[in-house]
Amino acid sequence: MHIAIAGNIGAGKTTLTNLLAKHYKWEAQLEDVVDNPYLDDFYNQMERWSFNLQVYFLNSRFRQVLQIRESGKDIIQDRTIYEDAHIFAPNLHAMGLMTNRDFENYKTLFDLMESLVQGPDLLIYLRSSIPNLVKQIHKRGREYENSISIDYLSRLNERYEAWIHGYSNGKLVIIDVDNLDFVDNPEDLGKVINTIDAEINGLF
Secondary structure (H helix, E strand, C coil): CEEEEEECCCCCHHHHHHHHHHHHCCEEECCCCCCCCCHHHHHHCHHHHHHHHHHHHHHHHHHHHHHHHHHCCCEEEECCHHHHHHHHHHHHHHCCCCCHHHHHHHHHHHHHHHCCCCCCCEEEEEECCHHHHHHHHHHHCCHHHCCCCHHHHHHHHHHHHHHHHCCCCCEEEEEECCCCCCCCCHHHHHHHHHHHHHHHHCCC
């Protein structure tokens, strides 16, 4: 079974991925943030490094999806291949931070990859307001994220909502995380697990 968690920067994807992996005894596939050689450069000079960064993420996630399907294991994935193509790359293009030529090249690469992979059995979307995202980003204190603007987060949020509205690659659960604390409040985590249980039972 392939479960994936989607959501904006700071929505709590990695945290929830780890908590659910522990609860269900699933294997967690996390986003490659630590070893990503482009992140620091990208946040310092977005226009120069946007294409490189997006292709790196696309390559990394395509590889992940192929491995998930081949493994036959129950795996929960932190962020999907779709978010790069439907949210991050188009946003950079719209902001003038990725050239038309690079964006077209990127899109054809994604289209090819998408034709070779299946969507997750269940997608969990973490919906969050901008103030909550900002609070979480500051809380975790990653240096390269200090320069992320509210405008950038807002644009991403709008694209997330549009993408989720038309999502048709499999089952979908939307969790509003603004008033949830699944780290320190077991009751909140329990609510999330109950919601997921109901969907998983429907998969069999």
